[in-house]
Amino acid sequence: MTTADSPHRAHAWTAAVRQRLSLGRLLPLGGPADGAWIAERAAVAVLRRAVDGQAAGPVLGELRIAVADPESAPAAQVPPPPSALPPGPLRIEATMTATADQPLPAAAEALRAALLSAAARRLGLAVAEVDLRVTGLLDGSSERVEPEPVEVRPAPAENAAGHAAASVTGVAALTGVLGPAVRTGTGHVQVELATESGHRALDVARAVREAVTEASEGRPSVAVLVTAVSGDATAG
Known part of the structure; x- marks a missing residue:
């Protein structure tokens, strides 16, 4: 049996699936005890802007991030978001277009160092490996392509945990890509946000x-999922 609003429900479901898939992998931030993850899309945008901000040098192409060795990665000490990767060391795989005025080994090493630095200083990703593959030679007419901004749809803070999370310095907004911004269960809270x-x-x-634990009755475990970084996002 069909109803008049069935097409609307189908469109809403399709949009939700597309939005979830657009996040990419859910990457661990820090180590097993940190209880934090970040969407691959958000992490890639930060790394790309950090590298593309350099005046000269190779141009970064495709970039993916994954756990370097999933089989040996330790288990998270906090319940992770659904389908999140385990908190093991990460591997960055990227392509690059080299420039003629710089030796290829030096260019690759400079790009590798820039990616490692940005991953640690701007995000807190534990990156163990950076694999680069040269796909071409940059000519004088080539331009760096700015990544498309990620749209952030702020979600309301509807309970004490949400208000506590939203009040933390560095939180741009609570978000609801995977569902409610704050999900509560028996002894556990999951918070989704943009930094x-x-x-x-x-x-x-x-x-x-820390703030959500203090604000929640019974001091539950808390997991945080970062879905966007405001400098690489637009409000929606």
């Missing part, structure tokens, strides 16, 4: 976990 670009994502997540 501000001037704050290290891992540090913000740790502060949110």
Whole structure:
């Protein structure tokens, strides 16, 4: 049996699936005890802007991030978001277009160093490996392509845990990509949010976990999922 609003429900379901898939992998921030994850899309946007901000050098192409060795990755000490990767060391895989005025080994090493630095300083990703593959030679007419901004749809803070999370310095907004911004269960709370670009994502997540724990009855475990970084996002 069909109803008049069946097409609307189908469209809503399709949109929700597309939005979830657009996040990419849910990557661990920090280590097993940190209880924090970040959407691959958000992490890639931060890394790309950090590298593309350099005046010269190779141009970054495709970029993916995954756990370097999932089989040996330790278990998270906090219940993770659904389908989140385990908190093991990460591997960045990327392509690059080299420039003629710089030796290829030096260019690759500079790009590798820039990615490692940005991952640690701006996000808090524990990256163990950076694999680069050269796909071409940059000519004088080539331009760096700015990544498309990620749209952030703020979600309301509807309970004490949400208000506590939203009040933490470095939180740009609560978000609801995977569902409610704050999900509560028996002894556990999951918070979804966007961070501000001037704050290290891992540090913000740790502060949110502490604030939500203090504000919640029974001091539950808390997991934080960062879905966007405000400097690489637009409000919606």
